[in-house]
Amino acid sequence: xxxxxxxxxxxxxxxxxxxxxxxxxxxxxxxxxxxxxxxxxxxxxxxxxxxxxxxxxxxxxxxxxxxxxxxxxxxxxxxxxxxxxxxxxxxxxxxxxxxxxxxxxxxxxxxxxxxxxxx
Amino acid sequence: xxxxxxxxxxxxxxxxxxxxxxxxxxxxxxxxxxxxxxxxxxxxxxxxxxxxxxxxxxxxxxxxxxxxxxxxxxxxxxxxxxxxxxxxxxxxxxxxxxxxxxxxxxxxxxxxxxxxxxx
DNA sequence: GAAATCCCTGGAGCGCGCTCCAGGTCAAGG
DNA sequence: CCTTGACCTGGAGCGCGCTCCAGGGATTTC
Numbered sequence: 001x002x003x004x005x006x007x008x009x010x011x012x013x014x015x016x017x018x019x020x021x022x023x024x025x026x027x028x029x030x031x032x033x034x035x036x037x038x039x040x041x042x043x044x045x046x047x048x049x050x051x052x053x054x055x056x057x058x059x060x061x062x063x064x065x066x067x068x069x070x071x072x073x074x075x076x077x078x079x080x081x082x083x084x085x086x087x088x089x090x091x092x093x094x095x096x097x098x099x100x101x102x103x104x105x106x107x108x109x110x111x112x113x114x115x116x117x118x119x
Numbered sequence: 120x121x122x123x124x125x126x127x128x129x130x131x132x133x134x135x136x137x138x139x140x141x142x143x144x145x146x147x148x149x150x151x152x153x154x155x156x157x158x159x160x161x162x163x164x165x166x167x168x169x170x171x172x173x174x175x176x177x178x179x180x181x182x183x184x185x186x187x188x189x190x191x192x193x194x195x196x197x198x199x200x201x202x203x204x205x206x207x208x209x210x211x212x213x214x215x216x217x218x219x220x221x222x223x224x225x226x227x228x229x230x231x232x233x234x235x236x237x238x
Numbered sequence: 239g240a241a242a243t244c245c246c247t248g249g250a251g252c253g254c255g256c257t258c259c260a261g262g263t264c265a266a267g268g
Numbered sequence: 269c270c271t272t273g274a275c276c277t278g279g280a281g282c283g284c285g286c287t288c289c290a291g292g293g294a295t296t297t298c
Contacts, residue, residue: 005274005275006274006275007274007275016256016257017274017275018256018257018258019255019256019257021276021277022255022256022257035264035265036264037263037264037265037275037276038263038264038275038276038277039263039264039265039274039275039276040275040276052229055222055225055226055229056226057255058218058219058222059219059222059223059226062254062255063254063255063256064254079233079236079237079238080238082233083230083233083234083238086226086229086230086233087230089226090223090226090227090230093219093222093223093226094223096219097216097219097220097223099177100177100178100212100215100216100219101216103174103177103178103212104178104209104212104213104216106174107174107175107178107205107208107209107212108209110171110174110205111202111205111206111209114198114201114202114205115202117198119198119199119202124244124245125244125245125246126244126245135286135287136245137286137287137288138285138286138287140246140247141285141286141287154294154295155294156245156246156293156294156295157245157246157247157293157294158244158245158246158294158295159245159246176285181284181285182284182285182286183284
């Protein structure tokens with residue numbers, strides 16, 4: 001089975017080693033397997049999960065929600081709850097996109113106004 | 120001339136009174152006029168500026184950049200620099216919208232995947 | 239003119255999400 | 269082996285953007 005050292009996991013996931021440890025402490029990652037000497041070895045599954053975590057963080061999901069989602073993922077019987085959580089999040093993402101686009105339009109109006117002033 | 124008390128300015132602008140004071144301290148607002156007793160009286164111009172500040176904050180402009188933009192605005196000869204700043208910001212806003220949309224698509228794929236699992 | 243609000247200042251505190259550090263242990267190359 | 273570099277833990281620190289507080293003065297309302 002392919003595994004990854006902390007440095008490799010950081011490289012692949014795009015999170016720093018410190019952040020990976022932080023996420024594990026926070027319960028966002030389930031406990032990572034260790035070598036006999038205590039060094040972490042990340043599996044491909046771990047990296048897959050980290051990929052989703054990256055998606056959720058990039059879209060502004062707070063750490064606390066991510067933790068809740070991670071906890072739900074430990075229990076097979078929570079599929080519906082997980083989907084609900086993701087759909088709520090999707091709605092919030094849509095709202096921020098909408099806000100961003102609306103405000104961007106205002107920003108561009110301002111720029112056009114400057115242009116009209118002979119800039 | 121119409122003026123606004125701190126509470127009214129907060130109400131209209133959507134910023135808290137504390138935030139208004141903070142922005143003034145930081146130089147994001149030019150010094151607000153005062154009554155003889157030292158109470159602030161916001162003008163319509165102040166509120167117009169706050170409206171732009173809100174737009175820029177909503178689109179993620181950091182306080183430091185906002186401050187720089189405010190400083191430029193004190194000098195009439197900086198129109199070009201101000202436009203450049205806004206256009207840089209517009210590009211960053213566009214990037215975040217793009218990232219958000221891309222990640223939202225991944226999120227929705229994940230939701231569809233759950234749906235395929237019979238949720 | 240007294241009571242009830244509102245506002246003032248300077249500075250401390252906070253919530254979030256990491257990030258860094260000291261003081262050590264482990265692992266891989268020569 | 270021995271060196272070198274990666275990794276470990278627990279906990280402190282940080283940058284951002286506010287937010288709150290004490291102790292006091294100003295304003296409005298009746």
